[in-house]
Amino acid sequence: MSNPDDLLVDVAATVESEHCNQMSLTVVAGGAVITGRLAPEAVWRERVAEVLMDSDRLGPFAGIFMAADTDLRPKQDQPPTHLHFHVARILQGSVGIPETGGMYRIAIKDVSAWTIGDFSYSDR
Numbered sequence: 001m002s003n004p005d006d007l008l009v010d011v012a013a014t015v016e017s018e019h020c021n022q023m024s025l026t027v028v029a030g031g032a033v034i035t036g037r038l039a040p041e042a043v044w045r046e047r048v049a050e051v052l053m054d055s056d057r058l059g060p061f062a063g064i065f066m067a068a069d070t071d072l073r074p075k076q077d078q079p080p081t082h083l084h085f086h087v088a089r090i091l092q093g094s095v096g097i098p099e100t101g102g103m104y105r106i107a108i109k110d111v112s113a114w115t116i117g118d119f120s121y122s123d124r
Contacts, residue, residue, distance in 0.1 A: 004081075004108040011116075012080040012108060016040050021086065028113040029106050035118040036088025036101060044084035048103050082107055091119060 015023050015038045026035040039047070045065040052062035085104040089096030 004079075005111065005114070008083075008108055008111060008114055009079045012038065012083055016080055019043070024116065024118040025083070025085075026115050026117060026119050027083065027106060027111045029110045033091040033119070034085060034088055034104055034106065035091060035096075036085040036104070037118070039084050039086045041080075041082070041084050044086060044103060044105070047086060051103070080108065083111070 011023065011025070015021070019040050021037055021039040021043060023038045024036070025038055026033065028034075049062040049065040052058045052065065083104075083106045085102075085106065087101035088104050089098065089101055090104075091097075
């Protein structure tokens, strides 16, 4: 989507301003269907940093995701440019990858379709 959907930008802005991580969303981006819950960027970065810190090999990258709170607050005059998913899955057929849910950052301009709510899947 070369021009981001204003309604989707408003959803992302509300997640940021309310500091809420309960909005379930499913998007299509680059042909992939991703479903999960949106998180404010600061919360998403903190969780990614925690996961990286727990890794012997990836620990040094944790600092990239940790920043002063002021760096993570959206600018009042600038709308969000990315969606930050947690507990998210890429849907492939009847399978969700990863099974436990992952952390995804998706540019809003790359979203070609979306719906409120998350899709469930079954191996039946």
